[in-house]
Amino acid sequence: MSNPASTTSASSDAFTQEVAKLIVHALNLEVDPAGINPDDKLYGSGLGLDSIDILEVALVVSKNYGIQLRADHEDNEKIFSSLRSLSDYIAANKTQ
Template sequence: MAALFSEKLDSAAYIISADQEHIRDFPIMSNPTSNTATSDDAFTQEVAKLIVHALNLDVDPTTISPDDSLYGSGLGLDSIDILEVALVVSKNYGIQLRADHEDNEKIFSSLRSLSDYIAANKTQ
């Protein structure tokens, strides 16, 4: 599955990178100066709101379970959605999520894992 995820993310990166200047600016929804090792419930909900807003999902962010899968089953995001989330996370939190990162499958496995990764690595 990791190879399939990476392959789809690589092809999506090529498609999106040519049009990156059209990625919208999304507001940071909390104080970005705190840098914690794991996310709290409020930060996890912030990330859920960011995902819903970035992808224009018709989902109430508060209904997204922190432990449900983001990719495939669960929230049902595809590789293009994951790439757009990665771009928005990069823009809002200063984290560079690369398509060839060996931990992508783990990072994007759930809302909680993505939130924890952002909380531990954000620079903004």
């Protein structure tokens, strides 16, 4: 019998890697998606994305997962703080 917590964690990790691949592909980054630390910052230090990159990520997330991320959303700083926070937000809100 498998542990539901470990299954959830494994599926969460797999989804985080899916989002990492999506970001790398959308932005043509020369980074191995598997090498992105899920807890590193996306913006500025860490992955080093800028505001234009974040807009592109928001567009591709919207297209792929049916989530509308607006520039004036009060939680954007938290949502885009790391790969893990972004993938958790997408998983909780995706429609596709």
